Amino acid sequence: MKFTANQIAGILEGTIEGNPEVEVSKLAKIEEGIPGSLTFLANPKYTSFIYTTEASIAIVGNDFEAEQPVKPTLIRVEDAYKSFSKLLEYYNQVKLNKSGIEQPCFISETATYGDALYLGAFSYLGENVTIGNNVKIYPNVYIGDNVTIGDNCVLFAGSKVYSDSVIGNTVYIHSGAIVGADGFGFTPNEKGEYSKVPQTGNVIIEDHVDIGAGTTIDRATLGSTVIRTGVKLDNQIQIAHNVEIGSHTAIAAQTGVAGSTKIGKHCLIGGQVGISGHLTIGDNVRIQAQSGIGRNIKDNEVLQGSPSFNYSDWNRSYVHFKNLPKIVQTVNELKKQQNNE
Numbered sequence: 001m002k003f004t005a006n007q008i009a010g011i012l013e014g015t016i017e018g019n020p021e022v023e024v025s026k027l028a029k030i031e032e033g034i035p036g037s038l039t040f041l042a043n044p045k046y047t048s049f050i051y052t053t054e055a056s057i058a059i060v061g062n063d064f065e066a067e068q069p070v071k072p073t074l075i076r077v078e079d080a081y082k083s084f085s086k087l088l089e090y091y092n093q094v095k096l097n098k099s100g101i102e103q104p105c106f107i108s109e110t111a112t113y114g115d116a117l118y119l120g121a122f123s124y125l126g127e128n129v130t131i132g133n134n135v136k137i138y139p140n141v142y143i144g145d146n147v148t149i150g151d152n153c154v155l156f157a158g159s160k161v162y163s164d165s166v167i168g169n170t171v172y173i174h175s176g177a178i179v180g181a182d183g184f185g186f187t188p189n190e191k192g193e194y195s196k197v198p199q200t201g202n203v204i205i206e207d208h209v210d211i212g213a214g215t216t217i218d219r220a221t222l223g224s225t226v227i228r229t230g231v232k233l234d235n236q237i238q239i240a241h242n243v244e245i246g247s248h249t250a251i252a253a254q255t256g257v258a259g260s261t262k263i264g265k266h267c268l269i270g271g272q273v274g275i276s277g278h279l280t281i282g283d284n285v286r287i288q289a290q291s292g293i294g295r296n297i298k299d300n301e302v303l304q305g306s307p308s309f310n311y312s313d314w315n316r317s318y319v320h321f322k323n324l325p326k327i328v329q330t331v332n333e334l335k336k337q338q339n340n341e
Helices: 005-012 044-051 080-095 311-322 324-340
Strands: 015-017 037-040 057-061 073-077 178-181 186-188 194-196 202-205 216-218 224-227 302-305 308-310
Touching: 005 015, 005 057, 005 073, 005 080, 037 080, 057 080, 073 080, 178 202, 202 216, 216 224, 302 311, 308 311, 311 324
Parallel strands: 037 057, 057 073, 178 216, 202 224
Antiparallel strands: 015 073, 186 194, 302 308
């Protein structure tokens, strides 16, 4: 796809300095710009690169004042970073704007779908599936029986949605993600042998949720596992049965949340965090990477460590952790002195 400076300025409502007909077909960081690429300058520490970049077009703020000649055509905007993000979103929409039903694929006779569906080859739509408008389903996607999917959703190649799941509007599910697999429910007998507990619930995903590649969200034993509006899940996250994640909470990669835990709104959870089951975590909680959570957490707490404790206390304690060999040596020397007296 090629865009002229004129087209880009129209999208961003910017003004052009230079050749309005120059074309670009790729995006680049300002220090790596080459002919035919578009870049931007938002951080002042990268200003020197505006004079050396080979990019054909650069987005800059209205307050940028060139101190020497620049090669790219400039598009001036109010906020260069926000404008570049807007352009990335537009570019992504154009790139993902597929339509039609490819063959071979399977659509149950009882499945229904709205306008502007894209269904990639080797995809499967089960019995009583309901799909809204402008949904993109890439190749090798499995959608089980009785699944409901809202408008403007994208399911990338190889994602799986098990039966009875409910997905809202504008949900992105990336490759390899699995929604609605059985929760980890087994009971041992007197011999230590395990019997499976049927997982008869479902998964509910509300609007504007992003689910990263390889992430798994288990169906509930009874009731629903619920992902609230605006939640952002990174790649390779495990959400167990009957978990509820509050609206606009973001969780980084390789975190695991055990069964029946409730996480509040607007939380930020770092990578490789382990959260035990049947806990309640409040709103606006911050959990640093690699922390272990084994207790209920109140609103607005900031935690680190395993087991986790207050973030400020952890930082102060870590100074002593690092110096522990010296502290032990000092204590031993004091003991020797005391014994010699």
